[in-house]
Each structure stands twice: as structure tokens, then as C-alpha cells.
Amino acid sequence: MSLKTAQQYEESLRKLNLKVYLQGELVKNCVDHPIIRPSMNSVKMTYELAQDPQYADLMTATSHLTGKKINRFCHLHQSTEDLVKKVKMQRLLGQKTAACFQRCVGMDAINAVDSVTFEMDKKLGTTYHDRFTKFLLQMQEEDWTVDGAMTDPKGDRSLSPSKQIDPDLYVHVVEKREDGIVVCGAKAHQTGALNSHMILVMPTIAMVKEDADYAVSFVAPADAEGILYIYGRQSCDTRKLEGGDIDVGNKQFGGHEALMVFDHVFIPWENVLMCGEYEFSGALVERFAGYHRQSYGGCKVGVGDVLIGATALAADYNGAAKASHVKDKLIEMMHLNETLYACGIACSAEGYKTASGNYMIDLLLANVCKQNVTRFPYEIARLAEDVAGGLMVTMPSEKDLLNPEIGKVVEKYFRGIGAIPTEHRMRILRLIENITLGTAAVGYRTESMHGAGSPQAQRIMIARQGNLEQKKELAKVIAGIPQK
Amino acid sequence: MENRRISIVFCGGCNPRIDRGNVALQIQAILVARGYQIGYNSLDGDFVIYMSGCTVNCALKYNLNNQPSVVVAATSVDAVAIDEGELVSEIVMKVRDYFE
Numbered sequence: 001m002s003l004k005t006a007q008q009y010e011e012s013l014r015k016l017n018l019k020v021y022l023q024g025e026l027v028k029n030c031v032d033h034p035i036i037r038p039s040m041n042s043v044k045m046t047y048e049l050a051q052d053p054q055y056a057d058l059m060t061a062t063s064h065l066t067g068k069k070i071n072r073f074c075h076l077h078q079s080t081e082d083l084v085k086k087v088k089m090q091r092l093l094g095q096k097t098a099a100c101f102q103r104c105v106g107m108d109a110i111n112a113v114d115s116v117t118f119e120m121d122k123k124l125g126t127t128y129h130d131r132f133t134k135f136l137l138q139m140q141e142e143d144w145t146v147d148g149a150m151t152d153p154k155g156d157r158s159l160s161p162s163k164q165i166d167p168d169l170y171v172h173v174v175e176k177r178e179d180g181i182v183v184c185g186a187k188a189h190q191t192g193a194l195n196s197h198m199i200l201v202m203p204t205i206a207m208v209k210e211d212a213d214y215a216v217s218f219v220a221p222a223d224a225e226g227i228l229y230i231y232g233r234q235s236c237d238t239r240k241l242e243g244g245d246i247d248v249g250n251k252q253f254g255g256h257e258a259l260m261v262f263d264h265v266f267i268p269w270e271n272v273l274m275c276g277e278y279e280f281s282g283a284l285v286e287r288f289a290g291y292h293r294q295s296y297g298g299c300k301v302g303v304g305d306v307l308i309g310a311t312a313l314a315a316d317y318n319g320a321a322k323a324s325h326v327k328d329k330l331i332e333m334m335h336l337n338e339t340l341y342a343c344g345i346a347c348s349a350e351g352y353k354t355a356s357g358n359y360m361i362d363l364l365l366a367n368v369c370k371q372n373v374t375r376f377p378y379e380i381a382r383l384a385e386d387v388a389g390g391l392m393v394t395m396p397s398e399k400d401l402l403n404p405e406i407g408k409v410v411e412k413y414f415r416g417i418g419a420i421p422t423e424h425r426m427r428i429l430r431l432i433e434n435i436t437l438g439t440a441a442v443g444y445r446t447e448s449m450h451g452a453g454s455p456q457a458q459r460i461m462i463a464r465q466g467n468l469e470q471k472k473e474l475a476k477v478i479a480g481i482p483q484k
Numbered sequence: 485m486e487n488r489r490i491s492i493v494f495c496g497g498c499n500p501r502i503d504r505g506n507v508a509l510q511i512q513a514i515l516v517a518r519g520y521q522i523g524y525n526s527l528d529g530d531f532v533i534y535m536s537g538c539t540v541n542c543a544l545k546y547n548l549n550n551q552p553s554v555v556v557a558a559t560s561v562d563a564v565a566i567d568e569g570e571l572v573s574e575i576v577m578k579v580r581d582y583f584e
């Protein structure tokens with residue numbers, strides 16, 4: 001098959017037998033559930049655009065394994081050009097959905113696992129890379145969406161996995177059998193879990209010998225026996241149950257996260273990609289996080305493009321667009337947004353070939369990218385709220401607008417400039433609310449802070465990669481201090 | 485012996501993680517003592533050492549005709565990370581493996 005259509009993707013999800021709880025109830029049909037469906041639409045867009053010749057250059061790639069045209073989300077980057085195209089694709093999808101389209105985590109996971117399993121096999125004589133390549137072939141052939149599952153619940157952050165009171169706070173091997181392993185534990189914050197065909201589990205921190213049972217990586221079908229999902233709440237999520245299309249802000253698209261619980265899940269050996277090789281867990285975390293920190297230089301920028309556009313329209317609609325401070329705030333928003341993009345492109349352009357042959361981003365620049373992402377979307381959101389005015393949080397509901405009695409009052413008092421209907425103004429303000437405070441703020445704000453690692457994680461990497469000693473030597477030469 | 489000409493090709497050196505010049509001098513000392521000739525920044529040797537200061541690996545951009553080579557990018561040799569202290573011996577070993 002190689003490239004699924006959007007419809008084939010939706011149908012393939014219907015065949016999954018996922019066990020999902022949402023607001024205390026077992027979900028019978030995830031695909032059509034009004035709270036979940038917008039997130040499915042976002043992933044569906046990754047299939048739809050791949051079929052569109054206008055976007056094929058970014059959305060598709062040529063498989064290095066088969067030479068076939070595949071979705072870029074299933075591709076191992078073969079050049080720095082591929083890395084750049086990845087970021088551009090993510091910006092495009094952010095623009096088209098104004099939400100998290102979820103599929104990047106799996107793409108970043110396969111790229112990290114490829115080089116790490118290769119190096120692991122080379123050093124230890126294991127055979128993980130062959131297993132991984134077989135999985136990748138199938139992923140490309142079936143055009144799977146894969147959940148990249150790294151973050152464990154972690155319990156007491158000051159303790160290592162093996163020292164936790166409850167061993168399940170990190171995913172671990174509870175039994176090794178002739179035919180495979182049995183795992184228990186959970187992965188938290190799983191983006192797009194219910195829209196995925198497969199899960200790729202990886203350890204979440206660098207580990208030591210005592211943690212060997214926790215140094216585990218594997219692939220599993222998303223509906224494997226023993227896996228349970230608990231859907232994450234989002235601010236304003238129940239507006240999607242009201243049936244309207246203004247108050248939700250973004251009716252068609254969204255993102256989601258879920259807690260993924262493994263209760264004695266059996267994984268056959270052919271799907272195991274690390275089992276006890278604790279000395280490689282750090283490299284896997286570092287590379288996955290590096291790729292995902294690059295990703296944000298694309299996706300958040302695309303969502304930022306929509307937010308900036310909405311903010312400019314809010315100013316057009318209330319008549320303030322010509323004010324110099326409003327123009328300046330829009331310029332500042334664009335400057336911040338393009339700075340994020342510049343970081344995403346820079347860490348891609350400075351990428352390099354790994355021993356397995358795929359390309360890795362420049363780690364220092366990717367960490368700088370993500371560190372900026374922990375700040376700039378907040379400032380962009382602040383400026384959007386400034387220009388939007390207080391109405392974005394005090395406005396009556398669309399039901400009031402549509403009410404035959406009071407609709408005229410809403411229409412009259414919330415109109416901005418004469419030429420624009422009040423309804424359009426309400427739609428734009430609700431979109432700004434959605435991205436800055438509503439369901440999409442999960443992706444645009446808090447995920448910008450913590451996704452792919454909290455800010456301190458990037459600072460540690462910047463300290464490690466920043467080449468401080470060389471800078472000292474440079475200063476000594478200029479200042480005339482004799483060198484060692 | 486006349487075929488043992490080594491070219492060391494440097495990257496531009498904007499933000500190096502290793503002291504490329506020093507590494508090159510150490511390699512030169514060892515290899516010259518074994519009868520090799522060393523040249524810099526040309527591709528006319530029989531074997532090329534691409535010497536980049538960081539993982540971006542700019543020196544490799546000069547690799548146009550796929551000559552026998554070893555690729556050094558920061559502390560990796562042929563894409564495998566090694567300890568900085570072993571860099572010189574690892575590179576010399578790659579050269580000797582090819583010729584000797």
C-alpha cells in the first residue's frame with residue numbers, strides 16, 4: 001500500500017480494539033467520539049496532504065529501504081535536506097490544523113531507535129537493528145501512525161526507577177520467557193495514542209546497572225492485550241459536546257494525550273528493541289529528545305502563524321489595526337515565531353550522518369530551539385490576548401447569538417467595525433481563546449514548556465554542548481593571557 | 485612507499501569541539517615517522533583524513549570523488565563516538581589498516 005488515503009486511515013482505526021476510558025466511562029467508539037474526533041482529523045490531515053501533489057515534496061519521501069514513495073512520517077532522514085523538509089512539513093501541518101497533529105513523536109522515535117540499535121548491535125553483538133528494520137518496513141508499507149512512548153509517570157523524581165516504592169512507576173520487564181518478555185508500568189502524556197496503530201516504547205532516562213529491567217524498548221500494536229488508556233482532560237473540552245461550532249474555537253481539529261497502562265503485556269522477542277542494555281538508554285533519550293526539540297521549531301511555528309493571523313484579524317475587526325502599537329505587536333509576534341523557525345531550520349541544516357546512515361540534528365541548536373519554544377509561544381499568546389481585548393474571555397456563547405430574543409443584543413453590542421458581522425468577530429476571538437486558553441493551549445503552551453523535556457533538560461544539554469572551554473581559550477588569546 | 489600520501493582536509497573551524505590542528509600534528513608526527521607523506525587541504529593524497537571540529541562535519545563536503553578516507557567529526561571517527569584521548573590512535577589505526 002505505502003500511502004494510505006485519509007479515508008483508509010480512518011477506516012483502519014475503526015478496526016482497532018482499544019480499551020479507553022474518558023471521563024470515567026469506557027469509550028465504545030473512539031473515532032466518532034465528539035471529544036476525540038477532532039484529534040483524529042488532525043492526524044488524518046497528514047494522510048490527506050500526502051495525497052495532494054501541491055504538498056508532496058514535503059509530505060512524502062523515498063524509502064531508503066524499498067525506493068517507494070512513503071509518507072515522511074514513516075521516513076528515516078537520509079540527508080540534511082530531509083531534516084529541513086521535516087520542519088517545513090510540520091509548519092505546514094500546524095498551519096492547516098492549528099493543533100498538534102500527533103504523528104511526529106513516532107517519526108522522531110524511529111529515527112532515534114534506528115541509530116541507537118545499530119550502535120548497540122555493533123558494540124554488544126545483539127540483533128536489535130534487524131528487528132527494528134523489519135518493523136520499519138512494515139510501518140512504511142502500512143503507512144502506520146506510531147505513538148512514541150517515552151515518558152514514564154516517574155513517581156518520586158529524586159529516585160531512580162529501581163528505587164521507587166512502586167516498581168510500576170517506570171515501564172519494566174517482569175518476566176523473560178523463551179518467546180518474549182512481559183512488561184508492566186505506564187507511559188504518561190501519550191500524544192495521539194488513540195489515533196495510532198502501533199506503539200514504540202523507549203526508556204525515559206539514562207540508567208545504571210540496577211535499573212537494567214527498566215532499560216526496555218519495544219513495539220506493540222496499540223490494541224495489544226493488557227493495554228489500557230485513560231484520556232487526558234483539556235481545558236474547555238466539553239464544549240465539543242454542545243454541538244455548536246463557534247464556541248469550540250477550532251471545530252475540526254485538535255490534539256490529545258492519554259495515560260497508557262501496561263498490565264502484564266506480552267511482547268514477542270521479534271518486537272523487543274532493548275532489554276537490559278542500560279548503558280544505551282541515555283543515548284536513546286538524548287537522540288529522541290533532540291529530534292523532538294527540532295520538531296517544535298516547525299509545529300509550534302505553524303500554529304503560531306494561525307494565531308498571528310487571528311490576532312491581526314481581531315485588530316481589523318475592532319478597528320485598531322492601524323494603531324502603531326498594534327502593528328508593532330504583530331511585528332514582534334512574527335519576529336518571535338520566525339526565530340523559532342530559524343532554530344528549527346538551523347539545527348536541521350547542521351545535521352550529520354550517524355553510523356546507521358540516517359541523519360541526526362545538531363544537538364546544541366535543537367536544544368536552543370526548544371529552550372526558545374519554552375518561552376516565545378507564551379509571549380506570542382500574551383500579545384495575542386493584548387490585541388484581542390477582554391472580550392475573548394467575557395463573550396456570551398453562540399447560543400446567545402443564535403437566540404431569537406437576545407441574539408440581536410449580542411449582535412449589536414459585540415460588533416466592531418460596521419463591515420464585519422459580529423459572528424465573524426466572535427469566531428476569531430474564540431479561535432484565539434482556543435489556542436491560548438482552550439483545548440489547543442495544551443499543545444501551544446504547556447506542551448511548549450514540558451513536551452520533549454522541561455526547560456532544565458535543555459539547559460543541561462546546552463551546558464554540555466556549548467563548548468565553554470573553547471570560548472575561554474578564545475578570550476585568553478584576545479586578552480593576551482598565555483595559553484596552557 | 486611512494487603511494488603512501490595522506491591528505492588532511494580541514495573544515496573551516498568556526499566552533500570546534502576538538503583541537504584539530506593539534507590532532508593533525510600528532511597524526512603527522514606518527515605517520516611521517518612511519519614513512520608517510522602528509523599534505524593539507526588537497527585531495528591528491530592516496531588516503532584522506534577529513535578533519536571536522538564538530539558533528540556538522542563540514543570537511544566532508546570536500547569529498548567529491550569517494551577516495552579512501554577516514555572521517556573525523558569532533559570525537560567521532562567514521563560516525564562512531566570514541567573518547568577524545570583515543571582520537572589520534574584511532575585515526576592512525578584507520579590509516580594503517582588501509583595501507584599496512
Ligand SMILES: Cc1cc2nc3c(=O)[nH]c(=O)nc-3n(C[C@H](O)[C@H](O)[C@H](O)COP(=O)(O)OP(=O)(O)OC[C@H]3O[C@@H](n4cnc5c(N)ncnc54)[C@H](O)[C@@H]3O)c2cc1C
Binds near residue numbers: 188189191257442454
Ligand atoms: C502536551 C504534552 C504532550 C506530550 N507528549 C508526549 C508523548 O507523546 N510521548 C512522551 O513520551 N512524552 C510526552 N510528553 C511528556 C514530556 O516529555 C514530559 O512532560 C516532560 O519530559 C516533563 O516530564 P513531567 O511532565 O513528568 O514533568 P515533571 O518531571 O513533573 O517536572 C516538573 C518540574 O520538576 C523538575 N524536575 C523533574 N525531575 C527532576 C529532577 N530529577 N531533578 C530536578 N528537577 C526535576 C522539572 O525540571 C520541572 O521543572 C508530553 C507532555 C505534554 C505536556
Ligand code: SF4
Binds near residue numbers: 099101447
Ligand atoms: S507537539 Fe508538535 S511535534 Fe509533537 S506531535 Fe504534536 S505537532 Fe508533532
